[in-house]
Amino acid sequence: xxxxxxxxxxxxxxxxxxxxxxxxxxxxxxxxxxxxxxxxxxxxxxxxxxxxxxxxxxxxxxxxxxxxxxxxxxxxxxxxxxxxxxxxxxxxxxxxxxxxxxxx
Amino acid sequence: xxxxxxxxxxxxxxxxxxxxxxxxxxxxxxxxxxxxxxxxxxxxxxxxxxxxxxxxxxxxxxxxxxxxxxxxxxxxxxxxxxxxxxxxxxxxxxxxxxxxxxxxxxxxxxxxxxxxxxxxxxxxxxxxxxxxxxxxxxxxxxxxxxxxxxxxx
Numbered sequence: 340x341x342x343x344x345x346x347x348x349x350x351x352x353x354x355x356x357x358x359x360x361x362x363x364x365x366x367x368x369x370x371x372x373x374x375x376x377x378x379x380x381x382x383x384x385x386x387x388x389x390x391x392x393x394x395x396x397x398x399x400x401x402x403x404x405x406x407x408x409x410x411x412x413x414x415x416x417x418x419x420x421x422x423x424x425x426x427x428x429x430x431x432x433x434x435x436x437x438x439x440x441x442x443x
Numbered sequence: 444x445x446x447x448x449x450x451x452x453x454x455x456x457x458x459x460x461x462x463x464x465x466x467x468x469x470x471x472x473x474x475x476x477x478x479x480x481x482x483x484x485x486x487x488x489x490x491x492x493x494x495x496x497x498x499x500x501x502x503x504x505x506x507x508x509x510x511x512x513x514x515x516x517x518x519x520x521x522x523x524x525x526x527x528x529x530x531x532x533x534x535x536x537x538x539x540x541x542x543x544x545x546x547x548x549x550x551x552x553x554x555x556x557x558x559x560x561x562x563x564x565x566x567x568x569x570x571x572x573x574x575x576x577x578x579x580x581x582x583x584x585x586x587x588x589x590x591x592x593x594x595x596x
Contacts, residue, residue: 355555366563368563370541386481387481390551395551395552395553396551396552397550397551397552397553397554398548398549398550398551398554398558399548399549399551400546400547400548400549400558400560401481401482401486401546401547401548401549402545402546402547403486403542403544403545403546404486404542404563405537405540405542405543405544405545405546405562405563405564406545406546406560406561406562406563407517407518407519407560407561407562407563408517408518410560410561411520411559411560411561412558412559412560413522413558413559413560414548414554414555414557414558414559415554415555415557416551416552416553416554416555417553417554417555418553
């Protein structure tokens with residue numbers, strides 16, 4: 340996978356961290372047809388996203404092909420400034436990528 | 444619109460091939476050994492009840508933020524907030540999609556019960572938010588009108 344396919348932004352305010360992430364991924368459902376060849380595009384989508392902060396898993400997301408291309412994920416959790424964050428995704432072809440960031 | 448209508452018909456036809464063929468194709472494409480936790484049956488199921496593993500009780504404590512009219516069905520921003528105490532997971536489903544389950548979020552340590560993402564919607568229908576709390580399922584829905592492919596309106 341290409342470098343920097345994941346963008347993470349996490350900001351702390353009043354003990355609550357707002358986490359936002361964008362991933363670069365085609366998210367093919369496997370039901371779309373290539374008009375030129377008449378063949379179906381094979382399914383290729385992220386299945387599992389895990390976000391850990393300060394060593395704890397704060398979010399596990401299981402996705403299907405119905406999540407939009409270049410998926411966006413946002414949620415809030417209790418945390419503090421400076422905590423290390425890691426996001427890891429795995430797709431249905433077995434590929435994976437991860438990115439590290441820090442709470443600001 | 445006529446092109447997209449045809450496309451829908453085609454999709455339905457393909458889906459109707461039979462679950463055996465579909466399951467076999469899915470098996471080839473999905474290395475399940477690597478991703479044991481991903482619930483394939485739920486993501487492949489075609490009805491909401493079987494995707495979430497049971498009937499869910501309606502709850503107004505689940506708030507769904509989604510546009511009333513989505514111009515582009517490929518990118519529909521959805522935010523689901525649950526005020527139910529002890530929320531364990533939040534699932535997002537698009538009722539009219541051939542496989543309704545779009546995403547399931549398992550809340551971890553300290554996570555608040557709010558998630559946002561963007562989903563695809565094949566056509567106008569309800570976005571259903573399902574919350575699992577204390578072993579029970581709760582659901583709420585919101586109608587989203589989809590005007591596919593920038594027909595303009």
